[in-house]
Amino acid sequence: MNHKRSDCQRCRMRAQSIFAGLTPEELCSLGMEVEDMESGHGAVLYRTGEPARYAYTLREGAVKLSKSLGNGQEVIVRILHHGDLLGFEGMQGEPHRHTAIALAPSQLCRLDLAELQRLSERLPKVQAAILQRWQDALQSSEEQIVELGAKRAEARLATFLLQWSQRYPQLRSLPFPLTRTDIAAFLGLSTEHVSRIMADFKRQALIQEQGGQLEILKPTSLAHIAGMPDAHKSD
């Protein structure tokens, strides 16, 4: 892991960040200490129950947020991509509710929570931006509840693959660094079952996979399996 003072003014994520609405002058006057950092595959950003000192913006890469049950079972609650935030539950002084682990080499901005706290009280724009992010997180969690509560394994996996692909809109071949066990922990299935369904999808030429890269060959068919009869018609 590698730290250095960040230059937020030139950050290419700035337009999407929680500092989006601010002028360069405001941004400059914040006095926020923001550290650039890189995390390799598998790096632990924080663990469940740890007191929260920092929040993070994920600039590039992917991170899983998981909770573990007593018996050693692990559930992945949410998967984050570039542009997403993590660790903000600490803003109310609570300890971290998840374990955050990088699924791929990732670049993040690390923000001091105490400073952020003070900042958001002063700047309603920042507070509003954070509120919006909480809402997005809640929405995605509720969609996950629907997946887990109402859909069969095939449909869950199809939805998941489509959602993943939507985070890389311009790419034909997507980075896909998840293990079958990760996917299983996210979809509430066993590793073997995920493996079987993935194999099925490949046999039906719906998807293609090699070396951590995924290609969605028939999005429309997948959308159909996922149980959403909408989406673009171009299979």
Place this chain on the structure above:
Amino acid sequence: MNHKRSDCQRCRMRAQSIFAGLTPEELCSLGMEVEDMESGHGAVLYRTGEPARYAYTLREGAVKLSKSLGNGQEVIVRILHHGDLLGFEGMQGEPHRHTAIALAPSQLCRLDLAELQRLSERLPKVQAAILQRWQDALQSSEEQIVELGAKRAEARLATFLLQWSQRYPQLRSLPFPLTRTDIAAFLGLSTEHVSRIMADFKRQALIQEQGGQLEILKPTSLAHIAGMPDAHKSD
């Protein structure tokens, strides 16, 4: 459904509401129009996709928030009790994301979203209170993901019954107006399966039920089934 102008000053929920931190003078000067209302069992407060004009505070009773899939299947995403808020997704101008239906005769306060919006921009305390509620909702949704993703039917039901009982801490015999189909839609199970497990729990004398009232006889055993080896040691 029955409306009347509300007297927030004397509301016994005020200490827990989003207006908690305000002095009576501030509260008075808000000019918020708040309508008292009552909803009977089964009353629809709003539906998925409707433009959101109002948010609500549930003062007494219970409300289910559900999403329906294309095929007519319904998933209950969250169940609200006295003190909980609903409809606040409309604060960002979005339409309602759920259908909200009263599970029992309920009393609510109806707040105009546009006014609330202006208000929260002016009063950081209110904004912070709302933020806290979003966070609580996210936390409970994430716990639901863990239930659905990692636990078997018995454990889910046990957790659910215990959580329900915790919303009525002082009562021995709890109001329990849910149908088996409601429980099933919340726990991602079939009605019949819920019925069987409830019958099992009764045979084992873990719970007791009559006429919409539920009694938890052996909380510790339930907690054990639920997969949480903690909780009070009595019984």
Place this chain on the structure above:
DNA sequence: GAACGGCATTGAGAAAAATCAATTTTGACT
């Protein structure tokens, strides 16, 4: 009180998913 409708219960069989147990593949490192 008889008839009715909505739930709840129970049973039997089918389907979905988990588990257990081998292999096989892959990728990293030497």
Place this chain on the structure above:
DNA sequence: AGTCAAAATTGATTTTTCTCAATGCCGTTC
């Protein structure tokens, strides 16, 4: 190229859960 460990695959079997169908239980209404 060769070794090794981790991950993926595949098969066989068991467990869990769903589905379909029938029946029972209440509370209402006539």
